[in-house]
Amino acid sequence: MAIFCVEGGHSLQGDITPQGAKNEVLQILCATLLTPEKITINNVPEIVDVLRLIELLRDMGVEVERLGEGQYSFKAVNVNIDYLKTSEFRKKSAALRGSVMIVGPLLARFGVGYMPRPGGDQIGRRRLDTHFIGFEKLGAKFNYDTESSFYQVEAKQLKGCYMLLDEASVTGTANIVMAAVLASGTTTIYNAACEPYLQQLCKMLVRMGAKIEGISSNLLTIEGVTSLHGTEHTVLPDMIEVGSFIGMAAMTRSALRIKNVAYKELGIIPDQFRRLGICINCEDDDIVLPAQEHYEIESFIDGSIMTIADAPWPGLTPDLLSIFLVVATQAKGTALIHQKMFESRLFFVDKLIDMGAQIILCDPHRATVVGHNHTMQLRPAVMVSPDIRAGIALLIAAMNAKGTSYIHNIEQIDRGYQHIDTRLNALGAKIKRVDG
Numbered sequence: 001m002a003i004f005c006v007e008g009g010h011s012l013q014g015d016i017t018p019q020g021a022k023n024e025v026l027q028i029l030c031a032t033l034l035t036p037e038k039i040t041i042n043n044v045p046e047i048v049d050v051l052r053l054i055e056l057l058r059d060m061g062v063e064v065e066r067l068g069e070g071q072y073s074f075k076a077v078n079v080n081i082d083y084l085k086t087s088e089f090r091k092k093s094a095a096l097r098g099s100v101m102i103v104g105p106l107l108a109r110f111g112v113g114y115m116p117r118p119g120g121d122q123i124g125r126r127r128l129d130t131h132f133i134g135f136e137k138l139g140a141k142f143n144y145d146t147e148s149s150f151y152q153v154e155a156k157q158l159k160g161c162y163m164l165l166d167e168a169s170v171t172g173t174a175n176i177v178m179a180a181v182l183a184s185g186t187t188t189i190y191n192a193a194c195e196p197y198l199q200q201l202c203k204m205l206v207r208m209g210a211k212i213e214g215i216s217s218n219l220l221t222i223e224g225v226t227s228l229h230g231t232e233h234t235v236l237p238d239m240i241e242v243g244s245f246i247g248m249a250a251m252t253r254s255a256l257r258i259k260n261v262a263y264k265e266l267g268i269i270p271d272q273f274r275r276l277g278i279c280i281n282c283e284d285d286d287i288v289l290p291a292q293e294h295y296e297i298e299s300f301i302d303g304s305i306m307t308i309a310d311a312p313w314p315g316l317t318p319d320l321l322s323i324f325l326v327v328a329t330q331a332k333g334t335a336l337i338h339q340k341m342f343e344s345r346l347f348f349v350d351k352l353i354d355m356g357a358q359i360i361l362c363d364p365h366r367a368t369v370v371g372h373n374h375t376m377q378l379r380p381a382v383m384v385s386p387d388i389r390a391g392i393a394l395l396i397a398a399m400n401a402k403g404t405s406y407i408h409n410i411e412q413i414d415r416g417y418q419h420i421d422t423r424l425n426a427l428g429a430k431i432k433r434v435d436g
Contacts, residue, residue, distance in 0.1 A: 001409065001411065001435075002410050002411070002433050002434065003407065003410065003436045004406070004407040004410050004421065004433060005405075005431070005433075005434055006401075006405045006406070006431050006432075007403075007430035008380060008401035008405060008430075009402045009403075010252065010428055010429060011252050011253055011428060012256055012424070013255055013428050014427045015258075016259065016423060016426075017237075017259045018238050018241040018258065019047070019237070019238050019241055020043035020045040020236070021045075021196075021197060021237065021240075022045055022047060022049060022050065022238055024196070024200050024235050025041070025045060025235045026050065026053060027101055027174045028233055029041070029053050029057060030101040030102045030105055032057065032062065032074035032076055033060075033062070033102060033106060033109060034076075034105045034108060034109055034181065034208070035229055036076055036077045037229045038230045039074045039233070040233070041232075041234075041235065042071050043070050043071075043235040045070070046070065047416060048411065049415045049416065054072065056089075056093060056096070056099060056102075060079055061078045061080040062079065063075040079106075079109075081106075084106075085114060089114075090116045090150070099115065100115055100171060101175050103115050104131075104175035104177070105179070107135060107140055107153050107154075107155060107158065107179050108158060108178060108179045108180075108182035111155055111156055112152075113135075113151075114151065114152050115150070115152075116150050117149040117150075130165055130166055130172030130176075131171070131172045133163075134175070134176035135153045135155075135175075137163045138155070138159060138161060138180060138187065139155050139159045139161075141153065141155065158179060158180070158184070158224075159183055160180065160183050160184060160186045160222070161185075161188075162188045162190070163176075163189055165189065166191075168191050168193045169193060170197060172193070173189065173193040174201055176189060177192075177198075177202065177212070177220065177222065178201075178205070180222045181205055181210040181224060181228065182224060182225065182228070183222075185223075185224055186222065186224070188221050189220040190219050192214075192217075192219065192220045193218075193312065194216055194314075196313075199215055200233075202215045203215065204231060205228070207231040208231050209225055209229050211223040211225060236265055239261075239262075239266055239269060239317065240320060242266065242287065243269055243273070244320075244323055244396070245258050246258070246280065246289060247327045247393075247396050248399060249278075249289040249291075250276070250278050250289075250295060251396050251399060251400040252399050252400060254289070255290055256427070257286050257287070258286060258288075258289070259285075260285055260286065261285060263285055268314060268316055269316070269320065270282075272308060272316055272324070275297070275298045275306060276297050276306075276308075276324070276327055276328060277295030277331060277333075278292065293374060294332055294373055296332040297371065299333070305334050305335065305336050306333070306336070307335070307336045307338055308324045308337050308338070310338070318342065319389050321337055321345065321346075322346075323396070324337060325337045325346070325349065325352075325359075327396075328369040328371055329352060329359070329369055329371060329378065329397070330374050331369075331371035333371055334368065334370050334371065335369050335371075336366060336367070336369075337368075338365060340365060343364040344364065345387070345389070346361060346366075347361075347364070347386070348387075348393065348394065349367055351383045351394055352378070352394075352397055354381050355378040355381045356378050357372075357397075358370040358371075378400050378402075379401055379402070380398070380401045380403035380404050381401070381406075382405070382406045385410055385413055386412070388413060388415050388416035391410065391413040394407055421433050
């Protein structure tokens with residue numbers, strides 16, 4: 001098990017380009033199962049979770065070719081449905097939460113889908129009801145084996161219908177959309193997620209021949225077609241990585257240029273960082289961050305404490321709450337971080353408290369942060385990364401700390417950030433990857 005050895009206190013300088021969006025590409029890869037024709041995907045981040053899903057597709061019989069760095073082609077001509085019943089499939093798919101999105105395409109094209117309970121980050125309860133209730137509304141029969149934790153859905157022919165999702169789940173919406181595009185008749189999905197990831201999936205499906213209206217809204221209307229054809233798709237820059245780099249610049253008082261960020265797709269993210277007092281300039285499609293000795297958290301108009309909370313798009317993505325929390329530890333002022341979606345995602349704050357951060361964990365969903373205003377650096381510490389986003393937040397904290405910190409379980413960080421140590425070291429960071 002590898003460890004990050006981080007020598008903190010160094011400022012960064014230079015340009016960095018974000019990788020392709022992890023949350024988008026997991027959906028796009030699953031959508032390749034919807035057609036026997038060739039699909040080419042560009043800007044694929046070669047991170048652990050993505051490579052695991054590509055390997056899983058290859059094991060299922062999909063013809064996969066790596067055309068170049070970040071470019072792959074997929075041809076799902078001879079998909080082996082029987083492989084879904086093997087112990088090897090159960091083991092591999094259970095290790096990756098994004099693998100649940102193969103069920104919708106398999107159900108639509110082959111009339112059956114199997115899936116063990118998926119893994120991923122342990123950040124609280126992440127139910128799959130939305131996915132399977134949607135499939136049932138389309139006419140599928142659902143069965144869950146509690147002993148083996150194995151899901152199964154079957155349908156001879158899916159039929160379009162109206163449905164109101166019980167939550168605006170991104171993966172749930174994606175799964176249902178991929179099932180509905182080959183259903184007979186018209187499907188209307190209300191309370192659909194509308195994140196840029198989902199918009200990208202819908203746009204790709206339309207290029208493949210699907211008929212989808214309402215893209216970018218929470219009301220999708222899908223007229224089913226009999227088949228889909230191949231296409232080429234380019235993945236957006238990862239907005240979570242963009243936010244992570246903004247946080248790093250603030251915590252290390254660095255001047256950075258984040259290149260080709262697809263600024264119009266970032267939504268509320270830049271303005272939320274500005275509310276923490278961080279100066280963010282946009283030049284063409286780059287974000288330019290000047291070195292700041294101090295940044296001050298705004299208050300609301302009535303003088304009350306600033307609250308940073310996650311919400312369905314176009315609200316703030318929950319994947320960035322850990323970044324906002326750690327950035328607030330060195331701001332001037334106080335902020336309340338409210339993580340509404342996952343009840344275990346803030347539990348990593350005990351590591352930050354050990355490093356000298358002033359944080360009160362109010363309950364599993366809320367933490368109050370009193371910033372140091374860069375008058376006191378955090379102390380180095382030995383830490384364990386509990387999940388992808390907390391892991392990168394701990395790395396940012398270690399880059400601020402005066403001294404050497406050690407982060408264990410960095411495989412969690414590798415699941416979401418490609419060669420993060422190499423890329424940051426090129427900007428002046430001091431991060432060593434050593435065997436544990």
